[in-house]
Amino acid sequence: MRNARRFLIAFMAIGAVAVIVFYAALTPEVRAQGSSPTPTKPLLVSEPLSDRIVAYKIEAKYDPKTRTVDAQQTLTYKNETGAALDRFPFHLYQNAFQPGSTFMREVRWAGGTRDNKGSWDEKLNASTDVTKLEVEGMGDLTGAMKYIAPDDGNPMDKTVMEVRLPKPVPPGGEITFRMNFKTKFGEPVMRAGYKRDYVFAGQWFPKVGVWWKSSGSSPKPDPSETKFGWNAHQYHNSTEYFADYGTYDVNLTLPENEVVGASGVQLGEKKNADGTKTLTFRAEDVHDFAWTASPRFDVVEDQVTLSTGTVKIRALIAPGHMNSAKRYVTAVQGTMQKFDEWYGPYPYAQVTLVDPPAGAGATGGMEYPTLITLGTSWLMPKSVLGPEMVTEHEYGHQYWYGMVGSNEFEDAWLDEGINSYTEVKIMDALYGRDTSMINSRLGIAGDREMQRMSYSSIPDMDPLARNAWQYGGYGSYGAMTYGKTATMLMTLEAIVGEEPLRKAINTYFMRYRYKHPTEQDFLNTVNEVTGQDLTWFWEQAVYGTHVLDYRVMGVKSDRVDWAKKDAPEEKKGETTYHSQVTLHRKGTFVFPVALEVKFDNDETVREQWDGKDRWKRFEWEKKAKIVSAEIDPDHKVLLDTNAFNNSYVVKPQRATQKIMSYWTVASQWLGQMLSWLA
Amino acid sequence: MSNSKGLVSTGASLVRRHQRILWWVFAVNFILALLGSGPARTMFSSVLDHSLAAGDISGQLRVARYVELLMQPEVQLQAGTSASVATQIIFFIFMLFLTGGILVTYREDRKLSRAEFFENCGLYFWRMVRLMLISLIPFGAILLIYQGVRKIGDRIAEASPLEANEFWWRMGAGIVILLMLLFVRLWFDVAQVRAVEQNERSMWKNSFRALKISGNALGALLWMYFRISLVAWVVLGAGLYIWLHIPGRMWGLSFLLLEVVMLVQFAVRLWLRASAITWYRLYAEEHPATAVEYTTPKPAVLVDQQSNPVSS
Numbered sequence: 001m002r003n004a005r006r007f008l009i010a011f012m013a014i015g016a017v018a019v020i021v022f023y024a025a026l027t028p029e030v031r032a033q034g035s036s037p038t039p040t041k042p043l044l045v046s047e048p049l050s051d052r053i054v055a056y057k058i059e060a061k062y063d064p065k066t067r068t069v070d071a072q073q074t075l076t077y078k079n080e081t082g083a084a085l086d087r088f089p090f091h092l093y094q095n096a097f098q099p100g101s102t103f104m105r106e107v108r109w110a111g112g113t114r115d116n117k118g119s120w121d122e123k124l125n126a127s128t129d130v131t132k133l134e135v136e137g138m139g140d141l142t143g144a145m146k147y148i149a150p151d152d153g154n155p156m157d158k159t160v161m162e163v164r165l166p167k168p169v170p171p172g173g174e175i176t177f178r179m180n181f182k183t184k185f186g187e188p189v190m191r192a193g194y195k196r197d198y199v200f201a202g203q204w205f206p207k208v209g210v211w212w213k214s215s216g217s218s219p220k221p222d223p224s225e226t227k228f229g230w231n232a233h234q235y236h237n238s239t240e241y242f243a244d245y246g247t248y249d250v251n252l253t254l255p256e257n258e259v260v261g262a263s264g265v266q267l268g269e270k271k272n273a274d275g276t277k278t279l280t281f282r283a284e285d286v287h288d289f290a291w292t293a294s295p296r297f298d299v300v301e302d303q304v305t306l307s308t309g310t311v312k313i314r315a316l317i318a319p320g321h322m323n324s325a326k327r328y329v330t331a332v333q334g335t336m337q338k339f340d341e342w343y344g345p346y347p348y349a350q351v352t353l354v355d356p357p358a359g360a361g362a363t364g365g366m367e368y369p370t371l372i373t374l375g376t377s378w379l380m381p382k383s384v385l386g387p388e389m390v391t392e393h394e395y396g397h398q399y400w401y402g403m404v405g406s407n408e409f410e411d412a413w414l415d416e417g418i419n420s421y422t423e424v425k426i427m428d429a430l431y432g433r434d435t436s437m438i439n440s441r442l443g444i445a446g447d448r449e450m451q452r453m454s455y456s457s458i459p460d461m462d463p464l465a466r467n468a469w470q471y472g473g474y475g476s477y478g479a480m481t482y483g484k485t486a487t488m489l490m491t492l493e494a495i496v497g498e499e500p501l502r503k504a505i506n507t508y509f510m511r512y513r514y515k516h517p518t519e520q521d522f523l524n525t526v527n528e529v530t531g532q533d534l535t536w537f538w539e540q541a542v543y544g545t546h547v548l549d550y551r552v553m554g555v556k557s558d559r560v561d562w563a564k565k566d567a568p569e570e571k572k573g574e575t576t577y578h579s580q581v582t583l584h585r586k587g588t589f590v591f592p593v594a595l596e597v598k599f600d601n602d603e604t605v606r607e608q609w610d611g612k613d614r615w616k617r618f619e620w621e622k623k624a625k626i627v628s629a630e631i632d633p634d635h636k637v638l639l640d641t642n643a644f645n646n647s648y649v650v651k652p653q654r655a656t657q658k659i660m661s662y663w664t665v666a667s668q669w670l671g672q673m674l675s676w677l678a
Numbered sequence: 679m680s681n682s683k684g685l686v687s688t689g690a691s692l693v694r695r696h697q698r699i700l701w702w703v704f705a706v707n708f709i710l711a712l713l714g715s716g717p718a719r720t721m722f723s724s725v726l727d728h729s730l731a732a733g734d735i736s737g738q739l740r741v742a743r744y745v746e747l748l749m750q751p752e753v754q755l756q757a758g759t760s761a762s763v764a765t766q767i768i769f770f771i772f773m774l775f776l777t778g779g780i781l782v783t784y785r786e787d788r789k790l791s792r793a794e795f796f797e798n799c800g801l802y803f804w805r806m807v808r809l810m811l812i813s814l815i816p817f818g819a820i821l822l823i824y825q826g827v828r829k830i831g832d833r834i835a836e837a838s839p840l841e842a843n844e845f846w847w848r849m850g851a852g853i854v855i856l857l858m859l860l861f862v863r864l865w866f867d868v869a870q871v872r873a874v875e876q877n878e879r880s881m882w883k884n885s886f887r888a889l890k891i892s893g894n895a896l897g898a899l900l901w902m903y904f905r906i907s908l909v910a911w912v913v914l915g916a917g918l919y920i921w922l923h924i925p926g927r928m929w930g931l932s933f934l935l936l937e938v939v940m941l942v943q944f945a946v947r948l949w950l951r952a953s954a955i956t957w958y959r960l961y962a963e964e965h966p967a968t969a970v971e972y973t974t975p976k977p978a979v980l981v982d983q984q985s986n987p988v989s990s
Binding site: 443645 | 714718719727729745762765835839840842845926936
């Protein structure tokens, strides 16, 4: 009995120490909630930045009990298309989260949403229903609405609604739609939804399509055959969004205890008699508006000074995540300064960071104009720079998606890919080239390597130039649009140089901000700014599925006098060798190859090969033997899918012994664990 | 009920005095691990031995390069792993086989001849196999409990915005499950000891009897096992802590350190066995089979008692 008590006491003491140690380790560094002045207008500049094709005014009331928004929306659309418009498509994205939708079909076929549910749960159901539609001067057109499915004809899909007008809107004219709609959120499948008392309202209102080229971009468009029309795709498993620039005036009514973040800036707050409050937001020169609310958010505020002025940073932090708040804020400050320095100005007065709570990760890692969602966990170690990376990436989308409004349905690589490239450059600059993703005693990893790994996992399924929903699978979509584009642009630095490429991307941003560029616009800009015709590269890397893989096929140093019977004994520095290195183009991608050969007299030789033939042999006659031969000695050609066959070193390396030492220990450990059953 | 401090030190002394067993167990485990790693060594060698990129692994580990290595067509992890798993299953059977010899050595506390040792190994092998199979029932039950713990953890995660709540639930439940596992282990250690001490042949009966004995002395036994196991945990924790501070390029030193940790794990397992048999011989309510002979009245005594009934 005495022993049992002692056992209990010891057990409890150890438990108590463990609890104290864990809590001490997890004490948040940031508890103080800073503040900065609230901006009174959405822009740091006084002039409109875009054509402002659309003007949305939304009166919305959110009921957290039913997770439903009841709203009235007035949309004024300026017809600057040059054509008379007699029909208008509207995106109703929340309708994707219904069992029969094209989105969910694709999830079932290909897998790969942020929260890939194995079976359908009613909690996932979401919807946006337009209950009334009037057009100024044309009357009630509710009966003229119908769902369309331009991509796959799926009659169950309700993510695009079209309304035909009794009379067209002439070029240069305006039209005003008045809609009543109700959006019900489900638990998050992707990007929007509720979890407990948290809600993220992304793509929550009927959003008009874009009059743009209607032919799509796959596989390679002929500009002379481009047709223009409404570009309003259904919501797919692997697609994001596309919309026109304009203004948003949103009055949001919800319970007083809710802490709210939204696109743009908050201009007012009014308390209502029924225990609710109405918040007024305005956003200008953006193409979307998102908001979030939770009574449990902690607010951390800070600011950053850029070339355009001081930008307010407002971070909404979920319970238990305060230990990541400082990491988010520091990351976004560094990122904003680098973007301002390298790529162009950020003209908005505020950026809002949203940290989703546990279980709502599907709403994290997403971008909306002036508002980004992030992701962390309670036990996120400092050595894993996930929070920093996601902050950098989503802020980067303020440029590649936000201000440069490329079509995310058709040219996903222009937003995700260019953004992944700039992510690598900025993460390198802020956290070190080799340590920007993992920086621990156990190992290190740089963001560039991770992007390359993503690409090399599926390098040849699809070209970059493909509609996002038509990739071979969700994995290929990710590997191409993120990984391959970043890797391709890093490889391009080897041809045009890092600084010229940065200048080209800066030019692309300045030239196409608040516009809807095509992939050809990007490629032409790079050609123009770098002063090189890179068609040969784009043909393979953007329009093709070519795989780049060169290898050192053979290395040999042979005595010149090998056949002599009375040849002197082999002696370093005196014996002459005939040395050969043979290179092999294993892949289909043709790329110039640099070769570095080291000899045992410390001499280093560099050779060039245009890489066109299937193989190439280099030969030397020297009083030295080859020590090693290496392709791409500066490690710039990251598109090469296999780094291990890029070199041959005569002396065996010790990596196998290291791996096998750990392999042996792991194997012994397995035996040791099994022996506890014996 | 018992002086567990003395038991623990007596057990440690037994392991030290018969450390030959420990070294043999460790050596066999090591050799089997080396043999099992052959296919993996071949496949990694083919990629790494003549590539400069191997430097990204032999020095400070570049995680992405290691992942790229695993993606090489020459590297078939499943094939490499199968050989290692197979050799360690052989080791498990080997340990099961040795159990009888080890327990008799600790019971006798003398150096058995090789023939004696292996004779006892063979004598008790099938009993140990049967006991191991029976032990899968309580171990399986604990696995079911673990599944329940996981499900509750998922529900807590669903209901709470604080990941900490789920974490502490899993931590707390995990420790309780570890203690349950420790109890099942000591229960079947007692059953193994009893099988040797009592020369028991019915393993079902033996298991139930061992459960009763272990249950009656639960506090003492669990306290003893807990303290000895703690040594393994502390050494493992300290070893991992030191390992984290060894530079990646000094993998030889890391290997030596991890081998020491491994040796301690084996020593702790033998220490538990030695302590269990010592406890059983001193405190279990039943007497060893060898003592039964002495309690059997000798014919001469019977004659004496019959001739002199008063003396009874």
